[in-house]
Amino acid sequence: MSNIIEMKGICKSFGAVKALKDIDFAVRAGETMALVGENGAGKSTLMKVLTGVYAKDSGTILINGEEVRKINTVIAKNLGIAQVYQQFEMMDELSVTENICLGDKSFSKHGLVQFKTMMRQTQELLDHYHIPIDANAKVGTLSAAMKQFISIARVLYRKPRVIVFDEPTAVLSDSEVHILMDIIASLKKEKVTIIYISHRMDEIFQLSDRITVMRDGVVITVLENKNLVKDDLITHMLGKTLGAMYVTRGKIRSEQCVLEVEGLTNDVIKDVSFKLREGEILGIAGLVNSGRTETARAIMGVDKLKSGTIKINGVPVKIKNPTDAVRHGLFLAPEDRKAQAMVLCRPIRENISLSKLSSVTNRLGILNSKKEAETIDNLVRALKVKMDTIESPVQDLSGGNQQKIVIAKALTAQPNILIFDEPTQGIDVGARAEIYGLLEKLRADGKSIILISSETEEIQGTCDRTIVMRSGHVTGELNAEEMKDTKLMLQYMYKDV
Amino acid sequence: MGNKTLNASSGIGSHLKRYLKEQAIPVGVLLCMIVIGSLLTPKFLTPLNLQNLFIQQASNMVAALGMFVAILSGGIDLSIGSVMAVSSVFCASLLMMTNNILVAVLGALVICAVLGTVNGLIVAKLRVAPFIVTLGMMEFARGIAYWYTNSAPISWKNAECAGTFSFIGKGRLFGAIPTLSVIMIICIVIVWFIVKKTSLGRIIYAIGGNEEAVKLSGINVSKWKIAPYIFCAVCAGIAGILLTARLGVGAPTNGEDLANDCIAAVVVGGTSFTGGKGNISGVIIGVFILGIINNLLDLMNVSSYPQMMLKGTIIVAAVIFSTIKDKKS
Numbered sequence: 001m002s003n004i005i006e007m008k009g010i011c012k013s014f015g016a017v018k019a020l021k022d023i024d025f026a027v028r029a030g031e032t033m034a035l036v037g038e039n040g041a042g043k044s045t046l047m048k049v050l051t052g053v054y055a056k057d058s059g060t061i062l063i064n065g066e067e068v069r070k071i072n073t074v075i076a077k078n079l080g081i082a083q084v085y086q087q088f089e090m091m092d093e094l095s096v097t098e099n100i101c102l103g104d105k106s107f108s109k110h111g112l113v114q115f116k117t118m119m120r121q122t123q124e125l126l127d128h129y130h131i132p133i134d135a136n137a138k139v140g141t142l143s144a145a146m147k148q149f150i151s152i153a154r155v156l157y158r159k160p161r162v163i164v165f166d167e168p169t170a171v172l173s174d175s176e177v178h179i180l181m182d183i184i185a186s187l188k189k190e191k192v193t194i195i196y197i198s199h200r201m202d203e204i205f206q207l208s209d210r211i212t213v214m215r216d217g218v219v220i221t222v223l224e225n226k227n228l229v230k231d232d233l234i235t236h237m238l239g240k241t242l243g244a245m246y247v248t249r250g251k252i253r254s255e256q257c258v259l260e261v262e263g264l265t266n267d268v269i270k271d272v273s274f275k276l277r278e279g280e281i282l283g284i285a286g287l288v289n290s291g292r293t294e295t296a297r298a299i300m301g302v303d304k305l306k307s308g309t310i311k312i313n314g315v316p317v318k319i320k321n322p323t324d325a326v327r328h329g330l331f332l333a334p335e336d337r338k339a340q341a342m343v344l345c346r347p348i349r350e351n352i353s354l355s356k357l358s359s360v361t362n363r364l365g366i367l368n369s370k371k372e373a374e375t376i377d378n379l380v381r382a383l384k385v386k387m388d389t390i391e392s393p394v395q396d397l398s399g400g401n402q403q404k405i406v407i408a409k410a411l412t413a414q415p416n417i418l419i420f421d422e423p424t425q426g427i428d429v430g431a432r433a434e435i436y437g438l439l440e441k442l443r444a445d446g447k448s449i450i451l452i453s454s455e456t457e458e459i460q461g462t463c464d465r466t467i468v469m470r471s472g473h474v475t476g477e478l479n480a481e482e483m484k485d486t487k488l489m490l491q492y493m494y495k496d497v
Numbered sequence: 498m499g500n501k502t503l504n505a506s507s508g509i510g511s512h513l514k515r516y517l518k519e520q521a522i523p524v525g526v527l528l529c530m531i532v533i534g535s536l537l538t539p540k541f542l543t544p545l546n547l548q549n550l551f552i553q554q555a556s557n558m559v560a561a562l563g564m565f566v567a568i569l570s571g572g573i574d575l576s577i578g579s580v581m582a583v584s585s586v587f588c589a590s591l592l593m594m595t596n597n598i599l600v601a602v603l604g605a606l607v608i609c610a611v612l613g614t615v616n617g618l619i620v621a622k623l624r625v626a627p628f629i630v631t632l633g634m635m636e637f638a639r640g641i642a643y644w645y646t647n648s649a650p651i652s653w654k655n656a657e658c659a660g661t662f663s664f665i666g667k668g669r670l671f672g673a674i675p676t677l678s679v680i681m682i683i684c685i686v687i688v689w690f691i692v693k694k695t696s697l698g699r700i701i702y703a704i705g706g707n708e709e710a711v712k713l714s715g716i717n718v719s720k721w722k723i724a725p726y727i728f729c730a731v732c733a734g735i736a737g738i739l740l741t742a743r744l745g746v747g748a749p750t751n752g753e754d755l756a757n758d759c760i761a762a763v764v765v766g767g768t769s770f771t772g773g774k775g776n777i778s779g780v781i782i783g784v785f786i787l788g789i790i791n792n793l794l795d796l797m798n799v800s801s802y803p804q805m806m807l808k809g810t811i812i813v814a815a816v817i818f819s820t821i822k823d824k825k826s
């Protein structure tokens with residue numbers, strides 16, 4: 001089979017940081033190539049060079065054996081190379097059809113848009129790939145996961161020959177991942193070439209024909225996905241073997257309740273009640289849009305409650321805004337990193353200490369820069385954040401490393417009750433194990449943690465207990481034994497309410 | 498990269514490098530202006546002219562520092578020109594009434610602080626767009642200045658303390674350094690300290706970058722968002738006092754172009770118009786870029802209309818370059 005894409009000797013630097021060092025990368029027509037590697041290895045950067053988002057410093061790119069000297073996003077598109085972007089801007093007020101066909105002029109005759117044909121063709125496309133969306137629906141009414149599928153459909157609509165997926169499943173829950181796997185399976189049958197970046201190993205094994213492993217801006221090896229053992233792949237990625245993913249759990253410190261919520265109700269969540277004990281990790285499982293994030297936001301005082309009570313250490317408290325919540329020893333590491341967790345244009349240092357400025361200032365509010373730099377240096381070293389210096393803006397970090405800063409910020413706040421919303425999204429396997437170790441250490445220190453996660457395995461591996469949510473309701477509570485039963489968990493996730 | 502996880506490139510050299518990379522365009526434009534200026538007329542690079550430049554720019558500089566803080570926080574303050582006029586007329590009038598410089602200065606600043614607080618409260622608590630709120634204040638404060646003076650400038654020349662007060666505007670410390678430029682430098686140092694070394698500054702930058710993230714960090718955003726507007730009004734107040742001291746009168750017409758000039762200086766100096774990014778050296782450079790344009794064209798006897806056209810061109814060009822540079826990296 002011939003190579004549809006061939007990149008040779010690609011180099012790309014950002015200032016002093018060499019993101020790509022002499023990369024050779026080739027994909028055969030019709031195959032599915034997985035691209036894996038640690039956070040900051042250079043995967044996203046390599047794809048941005050291919051799709052013309054970044055200009056390469058040196059190297060050659062051949063498409064169908066022909067050298068493409070100049071490449072930008074428009075040229076790449078015309079060559080049939082498309083990328084699925086995670087947060088594609090969508091017009092919430094328009095229909096699914098309009099969002100998908102936006103910019104396509106073939107439907108306009110004499111300046112008038114032929115709506116019916118457009119709608120029919122869109123529905124055909126959605127049905128063809130088994131995407132459960134009505135072409136007529138307004139995008140604003142759909143969940144975040146479905147919007148992700150619309151942005152995929154938008155790419156499919158243009159019938160590209162090569163599709164790049166950069167961590168498409170980072171915030172999808174297991175059942176929605178299945179829909180995506182089916183789409184990719186059909187694409188493979190249609191001989192579309194796919195480049196797939198992910199940190200989830202089972203997806204890699206399930207989908208790919210070959211796997212390119214990157215580390216520190218170089219290609220380590222290209223593997224055939226045949227008789228491949230998961231641990232071997234991980235060893236190639238990390239450059240060392242990985243121990244157990246999940247640590248053995250200690251005992252819960254006491255039966256004392258640190259947080260008790262009762263009947264929390266607002267527009268999205270209905271009558272949510274649960275208890276969190278001292279030194280316990282409580283999971284909240286459920287599909288995307290089941291009200292998990294909204295529950296966390298309600299407790300933190302971000303969204304207003306219609307009714308319900310919150311007790312901390314047995315005492316009812318009024319939480320009107322996040323400031324109140326933080327004062328009561330709560331802290332939330334939000335799911336939406338860009339919009340809610342990070343000030344992207346500010347340095348790493350400033351982002352982390354924002355959660356507890358009082359610890360780096362004196363009584364007059366004057367900063368102690370030396371102390372600040374020291375504590376933060378230690379913290380980012382412990383989390384193995386890959387960066388230039390702590391003065392680099394967060395937006396210069398790779399996705400997974402940005403997520404590590406979100407975690408570092410939450411830890412710096414030193415709260416008694418930590419709420420993590422999808423804490424390991426986009427984080428590589430090695431760092432993942434370290435973060436689970438960190439959670440366990442916090443727990444052993446007597447902190448209490450609420451872990452919201454779309455990955456059933458993560459919940460099973462780290463939590464002492466879990467509640468499951470569906471459409472804003474709590475549908476069940478499972479103890480450590482019952483949690484092991486994945487089928488049971490799924491039953492609660494899909495339970496009718 | 499590899500193990501270069503930590504402060505691998507610290508030290509003054511790399512700081513300077515990073516700084517020059519960030520501020521390349523303003524620094525470049527300023528240097529160009531100086532070179533062009535000295536080529537165009539020999540009068541430009543003389544000690545006398547440079548001193549004049551400092552004296553002329555002092556009050557604009559102080560006002561621009563306030564605008565800088567407002568823009569950093571993601572807002573804007575269009576009312577500073579009118580607030581300057583209010584400060585100017587009240588300062589002159591209080592000088593005449595009380596003959597006490599301290600009372601006059603503090604009185605004028607308190608009035609400005611009140612106006613700024615009104616701006617800040619409406620923006621932060623009622624969440625009205627800063628553009629609209631300060632546009633209203635611009636009219637309102639200008640009204641105060643005209644009403645209070647019956648549109649006639651107030652001269653303070655006959656006050657008993659006039660001799661001392663004119664030392665601020667025209668005097669020289671140790672017989673050589675203009676007092677105005679010393680006050681300007683003190684203000685720069687104070688503002689630098691506040692934005693870089695205090696939690697107030699840290700929070701203002703962060704709010705400008707992403708208000709939601711600051712709120713979720715447990716910081717009371719609606720409280721802190723008031724500060725930039727008070728700060729901005731007080732800076733405009735100080736600028737008004739400096740101008741009054743230099744001109745000898747408090748005029749209700751003062752500061753007609755102040756807001757425009759300050760916004761231009763701040764943006765030309767590389768501060769992001771959406772907030773969260775920028776530094777004080779850029780503001781200093783920005784004020785001097787605009788100041789030098791005026792100064793040069795004055796020296797060459799160009800009338801003020803082409804001056805305005807050239808100023809507009811340079812502002813837009815500088816911002817276009819910065820935008821292109823931002824996109825590239």
Ligand SMILES: Nc1ncnc2c1ncn2[C@@H]1O[C@H](COP(=O)(O)OP(=O)(O)OP(=O)(O)O)[C@@H](O)[C@H]1O
Nearest residue numbers: 014019039040041042043044045396397398399400
């Ligand atoms: N715009 C940028 N400016 C400066 N440095 C950058 C920029 N984009 C990426 N980098 C750096 O290049 C390196 C590679 O980043 P890249 O985003 O390609 O990693 P990745 O393999 O996609 O990681 P992840 O799995 O975390 O998404 C990182 O060290 C990152 O800090």
Ligand SMILES: [Mg+2]
Nearest residue numbers: 043044398399
């Ligand atoms: Mg990436």
